[in-house]
Amino acid sequence: MQTISIIDAKNHVDEKVKIGVWLTNKRSSGKIAFLQLRDGSAFFQGVVVKNNVSEEVFKRAKEVKQETSMYVTGTIHEDARSHFGYEIEIEDIEIVGESENYPITPKEHGTDFLMDHRHLWLRSKRQFAIMQIRNEMIRATYEFFNQEGFIKLDSPILTGSAPEGTTELFHTEYFDRDAYLSQSGQLYAEAGAMAYGKVFTFGPTFRAEKSKTRRHLIEFWMIEPEMAFMHQEESLEIQEKYVAFLVQAVLDNCDYALTILGRDKEVLKEYTKLPYPRISYDEAIKLLQESGEFPDVKWGEDFGSPEETYLANHFSKPVFVMNYPKAIKPFYMKPHPTRDDVVVCADLLAPEGYGEIIGGSERAVDPAYLEAQIKQAGLDVADYEWYLDLRRFGSVPHSGFGLGLERAVTWITGESHIREAIPFPRLLNRIYP
């Protein structure tokens, strides 16, 4: 007899197997017990029929408590009524670890309660589905950038300077000097691009976001590709190809998880169709003004969540908004060739209210311009000498972008809050568990 995972049940129909499981829920009558089981690979039902098992086993099935771990032995059957499609008719139950009274019961719980029990909440079916999709998106990210000829370049998490100003920066000590937790690996990725052509960083980033929103984590994972000899237009093509690849990978490999979440697959399929629309920031402002819904919107300001939602929903597709005002973007973006009030950049806004999932730009190449920008941003040029070196020794046009993994997971899973897109979210008021 073979020990299998639930997910492999389809290959063992009518065979007798053994599976290590936890009990998630149960219901029983005098003659039959239905055990809802999970093993980390999937969820399915075990059926224990009183007349077919020993008295001892039936008693165990009736008394076993939620989250008890056990080995069940039995025969796999097709089960057309469940969306998993298979169940196990149990002959034997061997208890591995008893469970105390489990705090997360099948009834509804409030968010704070669930967040306090995040270490246990992860076991639930929806959280399982989200983590499966997150995992697939990580896997697909490596596949995509590998196939496009990128190498992964790890950027440091402890840094001596702050690329994007200091308000959202986490400060720490580094022996006898100051250090900061990385907000972005980009500047290092630029060094990587000058060394190896096409690179991507993929690591945790930290931002002391002081406002509570459904889209901001304090600690999140970012994928930051950077490409040498590349202008912005070509970078946008890679961005949309990558996003469509992520959506397609989830459609291809996460059908079970999408079904658990009730995510509309037809809607997702639309997001695999390229190209995504491109509009300028100027046009975006015009659209918002013409809508009548944003009477206060003014050229020169960054968009908030309602504006981003309106713009992407207007196209029912992710949309690139290009060439934002220079004053609201970081110092390293390339100035527009014919206008001095905007930079060569784009944000990719996701529909359905998920907002910015990518921010990217072509990078400024002139060291004198960059030095002036660094000073104007109130940063210390000495901290950026190494970065200016990249422009002094064979500078080339180059572009890059950053995609927030959890933003993209929240969008693709259709969840309403980013806190469920990462195993242990760090939020303004939460660093436990």
Ligand code: ATP
């Ligand atoms: P936002 O405007 O939403 O605050 P941003 O413009 O500050 O985002 P960037 O610095 O451009 O963000 O970072 C690149 C990407 O990282 C964003 O497009 C987004 O997907 C993601 N991101 C940024 N901040 C957060 C955060 N606090 N939590 C999760 N993801 C984030």
Ligand code: MG
């Ligand atoms: Mg921000």
Ligand code: MG
């Ligand atoms: Mg932004």
Ligand code: MG
């Ligand atoms: Mg941005």
